Amino acid sequence: MTDIQTIKNRFGIIGNSPALNHALNVAVQVANTDLSVLITGESGVGKEVFSQIIHSLSPRKHNPFIAVNCGAIPEGTIDSELFGHEKGSFTGAVDARKGYFETVNGGTIFLDEIGEMPLGTQARLLRVLETGEFIRVGSSKVQKTDVRVIAATNRELLEEGHRGRFREDLYYRLNSVPIRIPSLRDRQEDIPLLFRKFVIDFAERYNTTPVQLDDEARHMLMSYPWRGNVRELKNIAEQISVLSKSKQINAAELKPFLPDGPLNHLPVLANQSSGQHSGYVSETTFANERDILYKFIFDLKKDVNDMKHMFVELVNNPGAVNIPANGDLLGGSLLHNEMPLTYPVAAKPATATPAMYVPQTATVAEAAHSFDHHEEVEESLNIADMEKELIVKALKKHRSKRKDAALDLGISERTLYRKLKEYDIENL
Numbered sequence: 001m002t003d004i005q006t007i008k009n010r011f012g013i014i015g016n017s018p019a020l021n022h023a024l025n026v027a028v029q030v031a032n033t034d035l036s037v038l039i040t041g042e043s044g045v046g047k048e049v050f051s052q053i054i055h056s057l058s059p060r061k062h063n064p065f066i067a068v069n070c071g072a073i074p075e076g077t078i079d080s081e082l083f084g085h086e087k088g089s090f091t092g093a094v095d096a097r098k099g100y101f102e103t104v105n106g107g108t109i110f111l112d113e114i115g116e117m118p119l120g121t122q123a124r125l126l127r128v129l130e131t132g133e134f135i136r137v138g139s140s141k142v143q144k145t146d147v148r149v150i151a152a153t154n155r156e157l158l159e160e161g162h163r164g165r166f167r168e169d170l171y172y173r174l175n176s177v178p179i180r181i182p183s184l185r186d187r188q189e190d191i192p193l194l195f196r197k198f199v200i201d202f203a204e205r206y207n208t209t210p211v212q213l214d215d216e217a218r219h220m221l222m223s224y225p226w227r228g229n230v231r232e233l234k235n236i237a238e239q240i241s242v243l244s245k246s247k248q249i250n251a252a253e254l255k256p257f258l259p260d261g262p263l264n265h266l267p268v269l270a271n272q273s274s275g276q277h278s279g280y281v282s283e284t285t286f287a288n289e290r291d292i293l294y295k296f297i298f299d300l301k302k303d304v305n306d307m308k309h310m311f312v313e314l315v316n317n318p319g320a321v322n323i324p325a326n327g328d329l330l331g332g333s334l335l336h337n338e339m340p341l342t343y344p345v346a347a348k349p350a351t352a353t354p355a356m357y358v359p360q361t362a363t364v365a366e367a368a369h370s371f372d373h374h375e376e377v378e379e380s381l382n383i384a385d386m387e388k389e390l391i392v393k394a395l396k397k398h399r400s401k402r403k404d405a406a407l408d409l410g411i412s413e414r415t416l417y418r419k420l421k422e423y424d425i426e427n428l
Contacts, residue, residue, distance in 0.1 A: 013046070013049065040178065045229045047181060
């Protein structure tokens with residue numbers, strides 16, 4: 001069996017934590033087979049490196065290897081990218097084109113962010129995994145391919161499957177051999193080693209002396225949560241190498257380079273059973289990014305209704321409300337039944353006739369009567385309806401520019417394409 005340390009040296013893997021060594025052992029053991037592998041772990045832990053390790057140790061190592069980011073390919077073109085298309089199969093298809101499963105025949109394909117793959121494409125991928133067959137877009141000819149698939153995700157695909165966002169049959173087909181790569185905060189003992197490696201590399205690049213940390217700074221570095229994992233640590237190491245005035249870094253000098261708090265300040269649901277939390281917001285805390293927005297909208301609607309009822313009661317029973325001593329309520333006016341309320345109206349035109357200009361005044365009692373008879377329109381609380389309405393508003397706002405609308409909505413352009421089809425929304 002290939003020595004683990006040799007693998008680490010060859011691929012630049014730093015660390016000796018048990019979780020990391022276990023993941024490497026599994027990768028080495030499965031490399032010599034043709035089993036599908038599902039690599040899981042947070043963003044920035046190095047999932048693509050593990051796919052390269054598996055390919056380089058497999059019998060396919062002399063055949064092509066390609067890494068495909070499923071989240072970076074628009075939904076309308078991902079089938080063409082993976083399986084190819086025939087000439088004239090869609091607008092812009094001026095020539096026939098081979099897909100990745102055809103060009104990498106005999107090799108390995110790494111599908112990163114597999115959780116972003118559309119459901120239709122997932123069905124096509126499942127067929128390739130089970131039978132080795134695929135069909136180009138716009139063709140009826142079945143073709144064969146011999147490709148090993150390694151997939152990776154930072155999502156919990158089984159939970160996504162329960163919500164109907166990922167095919168469970170595809171999950172079990174991909175998950176023949178699971179490899180979970182630990183996050184950096186789960187291998188704290190490796191953080192000083194990684195930091196030292198990065199600062200030495202940057203010192204050689206910029207022709208400077210590598211920085212060093214004292215014990216207190218090293219402890220601070222190990223205690224930081226590192227939500228960006230190795231990628232974030234590397235960025236911090238480069239900043240310190242370039243910007244620090246001293247080459248001996250203490251905790252006070254290190255602190256400005258570390259963000260003060262979590263990058264994600266969104267509200268989280270506390271774990272009532274344990275009464276504590278880790279301070280880390282996982283990517284599955286919320287089902288999706290819409291949950292937070294909808295909760296905010298519902299709370300805002302409730303607050304507005306509460307204010308409306310409170311104001312009506314204030315008008316009906318002014319004595320029941322504690323009014324500040326300075327009378328600073330509703331613009332500094334105390335409410336009494338004898339005091340008229342004047343509603344703002346447009347300025348009187350210079351040439352206005354008496355019929356055109358009528359002062360609008362009303363007593364508090366009349367105002368209260370009008371509030372008593374106000375009509376509340378019950379808004380739809382259906383999440384799908386609200387989501388569709390938000391998408392339509394965003395498209396109108398940006399004049400049907402989908403890229404700008406997706407950015408405004410806080411979703412990917414590919415997700416917007418899928419939602420447009422799902423809700424049958426045409427260009428506005």
